[in-house]
Amino acid sequence: MNLLKITKRDDLPTSKAILIRGAAILLSLVCAGLVMLAFDLNPIKIYTEIINGSLGTEMRIKQTIIKAVPLVVTSLGILVAFKMKFWNIGGEGQIVMGAMAASFIALNFGELPKPLLLPFMAVAAMIAGGFWAFIPAYFKAKMGTNETIFTLMMNYIAIKFVTYLQYGPWKDPAAKGFPKIAQFSDNAVIPSMFGLHTGWIIALVLVVLVYIFINHTKKGYEITVVGESIETARYAGMNIKVIIITAMFISGGLCGMTGMIQASAIERTLTFGISMGYGFTAIITTWLARLKPVAVLFVCFLFAMLIQGGAYLQIAMNVPESVASIVQGSVLFFVLGSDFFIQYKVSIRAWSKKIVTDDKGVA
Amino acid sequence: MEIFLAAAVVAGTPLLFATVGELITEKSGSLNLGVEGMMLMGACIGFVVGLSTGNPLLALGGAALAGAGGAFIFALITVTLRANQVVTGLTLTIFGAGFSRFVGQNMVGAVIPAELRMSFAKVNIPLLSDIPFLGPVFFRQDSFVYFGYVIVILSTIYLFKTRVGLNMRAVGENAAAADASGINVSLYKYVHIILGGAFCGLGGAYLSLVTVPIWQVDVVGGRGWIAVALVIFAAWNPIKALLAAFLFGGLSILGLRLQSMGVNVSQYLVDMIPYIATIVIVIVSTMRNRKEGLPPGDLGNAYFREER
Incomplete structure (x- = not known):
């Protein structure tokens, strides 16, 4: 028997949707960070340097806009x-x-x-x-x-x-x-x-x-x-x-x-x-x-x-430029996956029959 | 002519692996556009393992695992989390490209050791290689090419002659009906997406281990996409996929061949031919409105039992 119960959400408050997506982006950065760790790179340093390299000086901000x-x-x-x-x-x-x-x-x-x-x-x-x-x-x-x-x-x-x-x-x-x-x-x-x-x-x-x-x-x-x-x-x-x-x-x-x-x-x-x-x-x-x-x-x-x-x-x-494309790919994977949690509600299936019918009424 | 055709088989082998891989994926109802990415992952990991161990089987295993790993991400996001297959596949391609550039950063120009290259030397198959014309073209190739033949035969039998293959096609044609008859839809999708990815990884490894045994950035160069088109051209049939892959292998080396024969034509214009041919194929296969050769009925649709 499947322990997880998946029901469609009708509407999720925008704030909650943003929260889910934000969590997904955070997780993706952690995940890309683990890949970097596996290659002996310090993810925190890489992320700060990405921000520094793109916003650190007026010249770099201009370069970012140009891109x-x-x-x-x-x-x-x-x-x-x-x-x-x-x-x-x-x-x-x-x-x-x-x-x-x-x-x-x-x-x-x-x-x-x-x-x-x-x-x-x-x-x-x-x-x-x-x-x-x-x-x-x-x-x-x-x-x-x-x-x-x-x-x-x-x-x-x-x-x-x-x-x-x-x-x-x-x-x-x-x-x-x-x-x-x-x-x-x-x-x-x-x-x-x-x-x-x-x-x-x-x-x-x-x-x-x-x-x-x-x-x-x-x-x-x-x-x-x-x-x-x-x-x-x-x-x-x-x-x-x-x-x-x-x-x-x-x-x-x-x-x-x-x-x-x-x-x-x-x-x-x-x-x-x-x-x-x-x-x-x-x-x-x-x-x-x-x-x-x-x-x-x-x-x-x-x-x-x-x-x-x-x-x-x-x-x-x-550090190779391609680190950035790994981050990009990872972010999109997680955001794509997170859409599921915005569209559907996942709950642990209740054992009592009564609660199950109640759940149905809500869904 | 025989030399040219034998070279076409070599050029078509990476396409063959990728095409059969994508074919299996699509037969189970998933359209994975990440072929290019999975091939790049396979090419890269196959090369790394080959370079460091010198063992051909480990290199191939690594390549297959890398492709399967990429496919697993795709399966997780599209089957379990039901995301859009087109966008997820594209992301996989972009991710695979970044992955291969990242992992391969310090290997540009590295060469596969001669010992390992010898494992993929040409082997004449007794008797078969003596057949006039066909022998030199098909049966004086390397072991990797023969492995491709084996995969075509096995997947044909699997798809059309076994119970499990029938179930798998049922999932691709109509997931709801398959589910109703007691087939585990998600399991079938996962297994075949991952299997398909492993084949794509092997196709990539052929490029980095055999075709050009030197690591170069973007070694796959769009072949993954041609493979996606070849699946349509081959009408979801592995035997036709073999012919299609070798035909395209031939087209892709036509430019160099013509130049060496002294024909005065721009290499870059001849290089367009495979891509134009792919478009022609897509148009022609859309026009011919036959009953066979149609895509699986549920191709590209996420399946969700509760929404049936």
Whole structure:
């Protein structure tokens, strides 16, 4: 006989849900700490150094923000797709294609004045990223293909394609045979403010826009309905195919925007490694933020701290950066698991029959 | 041609292990997208154990255990705690990548000792290796490849000819019905997720012990994802998985082969072929609306008796 009794909770007070999630995060840090101990690393030192390395000086805070920007923008893109339960794991490829389109404009129209060139690059990047997401969305809408594998394969194709450009037709002849693409002109670089590129303003504006889009527009509402139940959407007479394709175009467009920001402000050129895994990390952050745009902002900042703190660990303590990814994975495992305790109540099965029926009445 | 096909078998063997592993997992109703992560964990632990002990069996055992360990985390979170399988699988991939980079930090460039490499030297199987054409392609390989054949045969028999295999397929097709007929759904799911993970770990170990016996970061390089697609292509059938894995092994080395033949084509464009082919496969297998070759009915759904 099963000793544990599991019943569904109807509603859990928010404070208690936060408590459960907080406990899960704490446990995950302990668990990741045990892994570190197993490798002769002092977890307390590592955690303090991660915080120190990401927030310790003004310069480090700026670095953390710079790393949060692509994460926020990509997460917003992923969020739009996930709202619809469309598993877009093609963020990497959409970033790369966005960066490619922005670079195409920057390299060919570099003489245009900044206020004209930058929006031109941004639009091109969003269209390219959106197009890269449109392809799997089209097949999903038309025949119901599995989008997970489709979007993933599109990543590799995009990266191989840009590698081809970098080693082939776009190779900078001035680089003396070195396989790199030419640097952008100054006009194609996002301006800086307080020693920080202004991508963070773009990210904040996009958070607001996506929030309004999801919560206060008809299209946003339709996306949520399709995500919750295709049957309901169909019954309500919504055009599901159009919704899927539009939402994915927006999703890919946002990821493409990340590509433009990274190419313009960080690399000032195009490289095949430009996405740096942000497309995958954004999946975690989006899920942890429970698909809420404002929460995305906070979760992404915390993850940027992990990334920046990890990079600092590598330089300052000669501890591998990958410690941070173990912490990331561990946090998500525990938070995923903790959802169970938010949705269900686990109690030890009572022996007396009377109490069991009472329990049923409550449940 | 025979040389090329024999090389395709070698290139396809890691895919074969991972594909059969994921196939078993999916047949029991779980969609574990952590194949790439489990392969990386297996590749890494297999390499560490191989490097420190020089014993091939211990190395393989370590790799299988590492993959199984990753799969156990997945099972715990998705079966017992009923979390979303897609997100959990993705997390496992990210975790596995971090794990392998972390554990392998001081091994970059390390080489598997010659003694251990000799254990995976080519062995000609008597009689079979003399068959024209097929012999040189399939039966002049290393013992690890033969192990792959054995796994395909055993899993085919297990899935389609045994009672336990039937029960397991029932769990994957309709967990509620299986439960009603007295099958322990959670136990079946756990066992097959973990078994599948062990195979994925072995697939990773083939890459780090045999294909390139030098430790390098991200040695798996997306093969785990191709394996997920190959399961669909193989229509959840281990024999077809073998053919699919070798076909893709061939595609993945086509670029180098063409270049060495003097064909003037960019290696990076040829490298796209396996990924484009995977997409074509996903589209084609969605289009052909046959009764066989469909995914298990309950694939990807968490089972909760109380909510039936």
